[in-house]
Amino acid sequence: MKSAAVAASAVALIPLVYLGVRVGEAGWDRITGEILTERTALLAGRSVALAAVVTVACVVIGVASAFLVTRTDLPGRRVFGVLAALPLAVPSYVAAFAWVSTVDDFEGFWDAALVLTACSYPYVYLPVAAALIGADPAQEEVARSLGRRPFLSVTMRQIRPAIAAGGLLVALYVLSDFGAVSIVRVDVFTRAIFTSINLGFDRTGALVLATVLVLLTLALLVGEHMTRTRGARYARGSLRTHARVRVGWIPVPFLALVSAVALGVPAYALARWFVAGVSRPGSVAEVVTAASQSFVAAALGGVVTLLLALPVGLLNARSPGPLATVLDRIAYVSHALPGLVIGLSLVFFGIRVAYPLYQTIWLLALAYAALFLPLAVGAVSSAAAQSPPVLEEVARSLGRSPLFVFRSVTVPLAAPGIGAGAALVFLTCMKELPATLLLRPTGFDTLATELWTHTDTAEFAAAAPYALVLVLVSALPTWWLSWKSRL
Amino acid sequence: MVVELEISSLTKRFGRVTALSSVDLVVEIGHLVAVLGPSGCGKTTLLRCVAGFERVDSGRIVVGGRDVTSLPPQRRRIAVVPQEGALFPHLSVVDNVAYGLPRGSLKRAHEVLALVGLADMGERMPHQLSGGQQQRVAVARALAPRPPVVLLDEPFSALDAALRPTLRRDIRAALRADGATALLVTHDQGEALSIADEVAVMREGRIVQTGPPTSVYAAPSDPWVAGFVGEAVWLPSGHALLAGVRVVGAGERVLLRPEQISVVDGSDAVVVRTDFHGHDAVIGLRLPDGTDLAARILGGAGLPEVGAPVGVRVAGQARAF
Structure with a gap:
């Protein structure tokens, strides 16, 4: 199992390693020459500024929504709780399509910030709401009994790790986003990389920009790791619920406005353009073709990802130790990298090393595996935990062979969790855009690439049916995750 | 044997x-x-x-x-009953018990279930049982294949x-x-x-x-x-309270159990604490030389006050180490 897990992690590392190899080949002088230009500085400044603005906005909206929903007597808080998680079901490029097709001249930095905030504030809302619900009420009661007001001295400290984790997720998401920023036409790293490789086929330029983007991402990851090691536990002391703060109706317009921006506009745009979209001649056949090609690519990606995840996840669950931890972290490295960088690296890899794979769906499946391996590893580890070793020991002590035990105990207990993980990876592959754009074989169109192409040329009616299917595809895992976390 | x-x-x-x-x-x-x-x-x-x-x-x-x-x-x-029972969560009680039996030997499964007092529970799932019932099933499952x-x-x-x-x-x-x-x-x-x-x-x-x-x-x-096995009270060998007690073995410390010590009228020691358990009580005593003792008395009798002087009697046989 160990060697299989090492091999699986090595496959997931191919994009990163090959990016390093290419940078080495290009020569350090040339790279630094291109990094230290005004354009790179401008792009870096804009990418970082966009990430910062969106992260701050998401923290403010996410924490406020979480507090209002979990700790106050707000009317309709259950409904708002569901609405606050739903934007996860709208891929950022679908939201960008909705705004661009609804508001004239919708482009530039602040418009992109609006779209990205509306899509990604649930990354803060969900962990903070979970922390607010899970925090032990006794700690606040102790603070009160000692004559202190508990909000700043206790509550904020209890949820600070959740805020930090959520905020860093948002920042990573913004740095790696390609679809929304390119539709809203704001020049950040990902858009510049794509333009270099797609229009000018300036490989070295794209490579340099990708390297800087990777460095920014790694800096964020280090920051995330530091907050994680300091993360406080909010162990549950009792099943009592927290006393609710009285706020009445006053915050309702705020939450309604957030939902209108994040959900109302996409819903309006879809409703407006969908009918026109499907009534175009031949459009249904095109959507069906794209959907079936998406299905094939995502299914292949899901299978490859799961095959790589099985040894890593099982090792993680069954023999935890330094090796398992390192392999688990490796799986996360590629996940944190922008899909565009993974795609770019695999383009080089396909042309130079694995030419038989280039322009095939297999290279695309490899990119999906590198991007989404942690989702599957997490599912496999927690599924394996459903069948703890003590059950297998008992089964063997009752005289059953290891094979019989595997068939009668391990598989029935772990299969549902592994299946759910595979479904999650499948649906996530369905909506992946940047790596798909770079790696798809010529003429191979998926739902995401068709939406992107039509929006890019302002054919909003033609884009709408793809947007609707993609929202449905994304809604499934969102529903599943919120059902699982019971928020 | x-x-x-x-x-x-x-x-x-x-x-x-x-x-x-x-x-x-x-x-x-x-x-x-x-x-x-x-x-x-x-x-x-x-x-x-x-x-x-x-x-x-x-x-x-x-x-x-x-x-x-x-x-x-x-x-x-060799069958095992683990700490928390570790029943197979996806199998019913009777299927858990029959896991180690040849296919179709339900008679033996029901026999051992009856043995642990769960004759009617065979169709339940493990999560429908209390912790004690789960433990009984785990024992039945271990016993089933003899x-x-x-x-x-x-x-x-x-x-x-x-x-x-x-x-x-x-x-x-x-x-x-x-x-x-x-x-x-x-x-x-x-x-x-x-x-x-x-x-x-x-x-x-x-x-x-x-x-x-x-x-x-x-x-x-x-x-x-x-x-480790029971509560121990130690006295130095040759202590006045050991007069009339048969001491087995040789050594400087003599082992007594709290139930060998009783409290009577007198002023051999001072009561430092009383732990009342209902059926019995343990009285903490301090001798004038600073030695601490414990006496176990039946719960029905009244307890002495903390700080009160009492007499101490030692009965039975003691062991020296």
């Missing part, structure tokens, strides 16, 4: 830590032996080695005359204190009714003394004393065992 399980010079190391060092233990057929020791003493490792879940470094494990030391768990015919030896790993420790005595008695009765030979590990001395035919006290990977519960309690082999 027919020996069912014989463990000889068993040694097990984890890296540089020696978990078991040359452990010898014999279990007679139909007997229940309790391995008693504090947490970390190696008792669970001993059980896992006997079950075959851990490979031993040296020594032999013989079951019914058959050397099983190098056999995998499924060929040893293994020569059953191992029980702290089987009652996860349960409410109030449930334990009944469950303990019922499980003991079920094991006896089925003629099972059992090895139980526990850190609870009350459990070991009340349930076992024989107690093996373990400390730092070694068995330090083996014998029937009464003799381990009455004649501990060293001061550590005396303090």
Whole structure:
């Protein structure tokens, strides 16, 4: 199992390693020459500024929504709780399509910030709401009994790790986003990389920009790791619920406005353009073709990802130790990298090393595996935990062979969790855009690439049916995750 | 005496830590032996080695005359009852019990379920049972294939204190009714003394004393065992209170048990605390020379006040170390 897990992690590392190899080949002088230009500085400044603005906005909206929903007597808080998680079901490029097709001249930095905030504030809302619900009420009661007001001295400290984790997720998401920023036409790293490789086929330029983007991402990851090691536990002391703060109706317009921006506009745009979209001649056949090609690519990606995840996840669950931890972290490295960088690296890899794979769906499946391996590893580890070793020991002590035990105990207990993980990876592959754009074989169109192409040329009616299917595809895992976390 | 399980010079190391060092233990057929020791003493490792879940470094494990030391768990015919029951959550109670039986032997499954007092529960799922019922099912599942030896790993420790005595008695009765030979590990001395035919006290990977519960309690082999198995009161040998008490053995410290000490009128000591338990009470006493004692008295009588002077009497026989 160990060697299989090492091999699986090595496959997931191919994009990163090959990016390093290419940078080495290009020569350090040339790279630094291109990094230290005004354009790179401008792009870096804009990418970082966009990430910062969106992260701050998401923290403010996410924490406020979480507090209002979990700790106050707000009317309709259950409904708002569901609405606050739903934007996860709208891929950022679908939201960008909705705004661009609804508001004239919708482009530039602040418009992109609006779209990205509306899509990604649930990354803060969900962990903070979970922390607010899970925090032990006794700690606040102790603070009160000692004559202190508990909000700043206790509550904020209890949820600070959740805020930090959520905020860093948002920042990573913004740095790696390609679809929304390119539709809203704001020049950040990902858009510049794509333009270099797609229009000018300036490989070295794209490579340099990708390297800087990777460095920014790694800096964020280090920051995330530091907050994680300091993360406080909010162990549950009792099943009592927290006393609710009285706020009445006053915050309702705020939450309604957030939902209108994040959900109302996409819903309006879809409703407006969908009918026109499907009534175009031949459009249904095109959507069906794209959907079936998406299905094939995502299914292949899901299978490859799961095959790589099985040894890593099982090792993680069954023999935890330094090796398992390192392999688990490796799986996360590629996940944190922008899909565009993974795609770019695999383009080089396909042309130079694995030419038989280039322009095939297999290279695309490899990119999906590198991007989404942690989702599957997490599912496999927690599924394996459903069948703890003590059950297998008992089964063997009752005289059953290891094979019989595997068939009668391990598989029935772990299969549902592994299946759910595979479904999650499948649906996530369905909506992946940047790596798909770079790696798809010529003429191979998926739902995401068709939406992107039509929006890019302002054919909003033609884009709408793809947007609707993609929202449905994304809604499934969102529903599943919120059902699982019971928020 | 027919020996069912014989463990000889068993040694097990984890890296540089020696978990078991040359452990010898014999279990007679139909007997229940309790391995008693504090947490970390190696008792669970001993059980896992006997079950075959851990490979031993040296020594032999013989079951019914058959050397099983190098056999995998499924060929040893040693059944295990783990700490929290570990029922298969996807199988019904009767399917759990029948897991180790040949296909279709439901008669035996129902027989052992009746033995543990759960005759009507066969169709339930494990999560529909209370903790005590789950533990009964785990015992039934272990007994079902009639293994020569059953191992029980702290089987009652996860349960409410109030449930334990009944469950303990019922499980003991079920094991006896089925003629099972059992090895139980526990850190609870009350459990070991009340349930076992024989107690093996373990400390730092070694068995330090083996014998029937009464003799381990009455004649501990060293001061550590005396303090671990039951409550110990120590007096320097030749103390005035020991006048008229027969002291066995030689040494500077004399072991008494709290129930040997009684409180009467007088002024030998001062009461420093009273712990009332209902059925009995423990009175903490301090002698003028600073020595602390404890006396166990029946709960019905009135308790002396803290700070009051009392007389002290010692009865029975004592042991010097």
